[in-house]
Amino acid sequence: MDLARFEQVSEVEWRIAPFGKMRVPAVIFADAALVREMDDKVYEQLTNVATLPGIVQAAYAMPDAHWGYGFPIGGVAAFDADDGGVVSAGGVGFDISCGVRTLHTGLAADDIAPLKQRLADRLFARIPAGVGSTGELRLDAPEMDAMLRGGARWAVDRGYGSAADLERIEEHGCMAGAEPDKVSEHAKRRQRDEIGTLGSGNHYLELQEVVEIYDPQAADRFRLRQGEVVVSIHCGSRGLGHQIGTEFLKQMVIAAPGHGIALPDRELACAPIKSALGQAYLGAMRAAINCALANRQVVTHLAREVFADVFPGTHLTLIYDVSHNTCKLEPHTVDGRTRRLYVHRKGATRAFGPGHPALPGDLRDIGQPVLIGGSMGTASYILVGTEAGMARAFASACHGAGRAMSRHQATRQWRGRALVDELASQGVLIRSPSLRGVAEEAPGAYKDVSAVVEAADHAGLARKVAKLKPLVCIKG
Amino acid sequence: MKTYIVGGAVRDRLLGRPVADRDHVVVGATPDGMVALGYQPVGKDFPVFLHPQTHEEYALARTERKSGRGYKGFTVYATPDVTLEEDLLRRDLTINAMAEDETGALIDPYGGQRDLAARIFRHVSEAFAEDPVRILRVARFAARFTDFSVAPETTALMRQMVDNGEVDALVPERVWQEVARGLMDAQPSRMFQVLRECGALARLFPEIDRLFGVPQPPEHHPEIDTGVHVMMVIDWAARQGLSLPVRFAALMHDLGKGVTPPERWPKHHGHEAKSVELVRALCERVRVPADCRDLAVAVARDHGNAHRALELRPGTIVELLERVDAFRRPERFEEFLLACECDFRGRPGYEDKPFPASGHLRQALGAAQAVDAGAVARSVEPARIRDAIFQARAQAVAALRAPGGMHWEHFPHQADMGVRGIGPTLAAAFEQAALAMTAVVTDPAQVAAAQAVEIACEAPDDELLLVDWLNALILEMAARAMLFGRFDVSLMGHCLHATAWGEAVDRAKHQPAVEIKGATYTELKVERSEAGQWVAQCVVDV
Known part of the structure; x- marks a missing residue:
């Protein structure tokens, strides 16, 4: 994009x-x-x-923003229900609550090295990945509803993990x-046997080595060691989640004129938060968030x-679990006043700073871990939410x-x-x-994640807290 | 001795642009002194040295006096008493005549910062006129710094230089070097605009200059003016980030229109052949490298045929593929198609129109390549081999098109993929769009029609109906873990009934690339093209 189209507030704010x-x-x-590399569509969207x-304060785009559906991917926007605010299915996206979690192993990269091949093969064999893969669980109707209501707690109740995990997950x-x-x-039909599967596209399970520490204090609290x-x-x-996105997008397009909303673009389909359709979407979307957490x-x-x-005696403890595509009701201070806002994060991570009551007790003084996934074969990063960040873009990162290049181009090139x-x-083993x-x-x-x-x-x-380098990637 | 960072690095830092190379000027030093400090001498004409560690360029401060024609006729003084200000004075533009000392302090004796803020290219002194390459450089800067304009007095000076015959003395290699760089910048049309305004375009590239003011038929060219069209085409190519050969071919494709006798305007029958002649002559004169020349000639000759691809007979298509050398050099053919697409899109209102011709030619090449030439050759007597292979390829292309020119293609979207179906009826276009969607996951030809699934949907308009149809298929694909390779769609108003045939996903056989999450309203379009074909398209989220 042409920088001349912006008012430059600082080196990193336009x-x-x-x-x-x-x-x-x-x-x-x-x-x-x-900004220069971003598609003009980001500006338009x-x-x-x-x-x-009902939008409050500003429409924000994160450093990794790119052309999405109505909202840019990497977009953040908050709405006030009392001010005619809306909820948008496109503003959440198709892959509702797609996210990243990172687990501590306590193993050194040197310990893993001799068994890396075996570990990669075993993980690839055990974790269903790719098109048409199914999980071991097959949910009947009551169990489906219990999962949609309970999220990761439902999974823990059925023996998948422990109560300690729950504290390290949003909500x-x-x-x-x-x-x-x-x-x-x-x-529900699309989900029947998909719990416990990775999916495809950019989804993965990775073994990563901590290669650089930027903030020793936070790294220590997150148990990250070089x-x-x-x-x-x-x-x-x-x-x-995909089906919910599809269905509500259509309903919101059709209902928009009835709600008195003139859409600049059909993909921006939305409904007033206080309308029956808006409430139905929120109910369904929250069920999809639980589905992602359970998954x-x-x-x-x-x-x-x-x-x-493979390593008897090791236990993987959850460092944190973040979601990228959500709309959540959160209190935020706007012009000195606390307001309850519906914050859409489309391809953006919640980043609560120190002291936030939603954080688990043992992380409250340091801030929320912000997990940034790289693309296959490139670095990932762990960041921490800050006090200043709370006021920046409704606590988002x-x-x-x-992507820097379409799939089409990629297949022609590689x-x-x-x-x-x-x-x-x-030294990166791929299994797909x-x-x-x-x-x-x-x-x-993909764009350079480090620059982002x-x-x-x-x-x-x-x-920034730490940089991670992939060792093994199980790709969906 | 003092060293300064000078020129582009200072300018780019002030503009907040990435700094690629840093050039340094050294004041108060001698060549021997530099060598003694470990610098490595590299300059042939000027005293320039490479830093022993960073390998950045360090030049002794110098003044230059013109002593002959062209860019080589200079006398250089680089004694230790030459000041920084004197060195900066010989530079081309004020924005390039700033320096930064070792403490980071800016030295700006000629108003560079002021012109940077005002977005103006202004010459530093009359010494600008001593080097005609600077006209090309200013033009190239205009293509890169798209919000800058040339100061009126600088344009006047450049015009005077042109009138004095200065640009006629430029060596071809240097002209090509600058033009090639300008073509790779953000908005190449601005380079030609600057050259045109000072009269240099008519001297350097009369073939391009002539295109301005030549009308084209408004029904295909809303912009009418051929020069304007060509400028839109190269700017489109630049926005897409395409390669130099593609951009150069885009620049050259319509040269023939400049020699159409005015009484035949706005028609330009046979301009392609004239373009080829002019392109060859221009490439010879400017010493254009072979890869750029060959693509430009191919595009000049066959861009009209490429646009008509859907109407051409199968045999004509195979001839086209052979002429463009597509069988031996598929990557060149890709560039040929991209250049033709630029020609199509470089017209007002055509930026988002479907351009089915390129997808069709790509598929035609795929079909023709799939012909087993060896087997065909063994089946006939030696004298008939060539013809038999040609006929087999033409048949393969014909089979692809029957019935009625139906086909599908993909179009790029940053994160996901666009699917497009084309056919003689709306239902056929919907069927083809479904095939395009299957092709996002796997090769549709690999999907057996083992099981039939019935699908019905309804929506308020054709566009929403397309999204509904694709989403209904996505649901069946996901819930049944199936892929579909054949579709039969019937439409009654905005109600759709369809049968989809397919089989269960077999990971070894299908190698499914990705799972489709949903069809979206992005780039959603259902319409009838100018050629009477139905086109149905949207982006699918993967």
Whole structure:
């Protein structure tokens, strides 16, 4: 994008003053190079979001923002229900509550080295990944509803993990206000046997080595030690979330004129929070959040089984679990006044600072771990929420690298087998059911995650704690 | 001795742009003194040294006096008493004539910061006129710094230089070097605009200059002016980040229109052949590298055929593929298609229109490549081999198109993928769009029609109906763990009934690349193209 289209507030903050039907300004947090590389569609989509009823303060884009559906991916916007505010299915996205969790293993990279191949093969065999894969659980109707209401807590109650895990998950592992009866039969049908599966695309389970520590105090509290290995899991609400997104998007498009909402773009489909449709979506979306939390909890259990078998005596403890595609009701201070806002984070991570009451007791004084997933074969980062970040973009940070190149281009440029071999020569073992899928996810098809993280740190959205390098990647 | 960072690095830092190379000027030193400090001498004409560790360039401060024509005729003085200000004075533009000392303090004797803020290219002194390459450089800067304009007095000076015949003395290699760099910048049209305004374009590239003011038929070219069209085409190519050969071919493709006798305007029958002649002559004169030349010639010759691909006979398509050398050099063919697409999109209102021709040619190549030439060759007598292979390829292309020019293609979206179906009826376009969606996951030809699934949906309009149809398929694919390879759609108003045939996902056989989450309203379009074909498209989230 042309930088001349922005008012530069600082090296990492770019503002678009309201024009046309915009109700609030639009703000991008990124350095000049990242903004320049962003698609013009980000500008268009962000200024469109700023026109929606009840939007508060500004429409924000994170350093990894790219062209999404209505909302840019990497977009953050908050709405006030009392001010005619809306909830948008596109503003949450199809993969509701897609997110990342990271587990501490206590093993050194050197301990893992001799057994790396075996570990990769065992994890790949144990964790269902890719198109058409199914989990071991098959949920009947009452069990489906219990899962949608209970989230990770449902999984723990059935023996997948322990109560200690729940403390390290947003919403303590269970999103309140979920309404399984607002989730269609089609959505439930898509989910029947998908609990405990990774999915495909950019979803993965990775073994990563802590290679750099930036903030020793926070790293110590998160139990991150140089040279040690962690396990990171990136997946979401699977078919159920996708189906909910699809169905409500359509209903919101059709109902918009009746709600008196003129959409600049159909993809921006939304409904007033206080309308029946808005409430139904929130109920269904919260059920999908629980579905994602349950899913990551079950996948975690499978990874623990493999580790217990290969390294008897190890226990994987959860460092934290973050969600990327959500709309959550949170109190935020705006112009000195505390307001309860519906914060949409589409491809953005919640980043609560120290002292936030939603954080578990043992992390409250340091801040929330913010887990940033890299693309296959590249680095990941762990950041921590800051006091300053609370006032920046409703306590939000980036979520990953963001694509720089379409899948189409990627398959023309890379071959899956060659990539797997090349990464192996760099010490990264890839296991995937699809070589074409590997080519589409080539590291070169993504932006430089380090630049994104640097910009997030620089902009004060969150603070860098540690850098992780992949050792093994099970790709969906 | 004092050293300074000078030129582009200072400018780019002030602009907040990434700094690629840092050039340094050294004041108060001698060549021997530099060598004694470990610097490595590299300059042929000027005293330039490489730093022993960083390998950045350090030049002794110098003044230059013109002593002949062209860019080589200079006398250089680089004694230790040459000041920084004197060195900066010989530079081209004020924004490039700033320096930074070792403490980071800015030295700006000629108003560089002021012109940077005002976004103006202004020459530092009359010495600008001593080097005609600077006209090309200013033009190239205009393509890179798209919000800058040339100061009126600088344009006047450049015009005077052109009138004095200065640009005629430029060596071809240098012209090509600058133009090639400008083509790779953000908005190449601005380079040609600057060259045109000072009269240099008519001297350097009369073939391009001539295009301005030549009308084209408004029904295909809303912009009418050929020069304007070509500028839109190269800017489109730049926005897509395409390669130099593609951008150069885009620049060259319509040169023939400049020599159409005015009484035939706005038609340009046969301009392709004239373009080829002019492109060859221009490439010879400017010493354009072979890869750029060959692609430009191919695009000049066959861009009209590429646009008509859906109407061409299968045999004509195979001839086109052979002429473009697509069988031996598929990557070149990709560039050919991209350049033709730039030609299509470089017109007002055409940016988002479907351009099914390129997808069709790509599929035609795939079909023709799939012909087993060896087997065909063994089945006929030697004298007939060539013809038999040609016929087999033409048949493969014909089979692809029957019935009625139906096909599908993908189009790029940053994170996901666009699917597009094209057919003679709306129902056919919907069927093709479904095939395109299957192709996101696997090759549709690998999916057996083992089981049939009935699907019905309804929506308020054609576009919502397309999304509904694809989402209904996504639901069946996910819930049944199936892939579908054949579709039969019937439409009654906005009600759709369909049968989809397919089989269970077999990971070894299908190598499914990715699972589809949903069909979206992004790039959603259902419409009839100019050629009367139905086009149905949207982006699917994966």
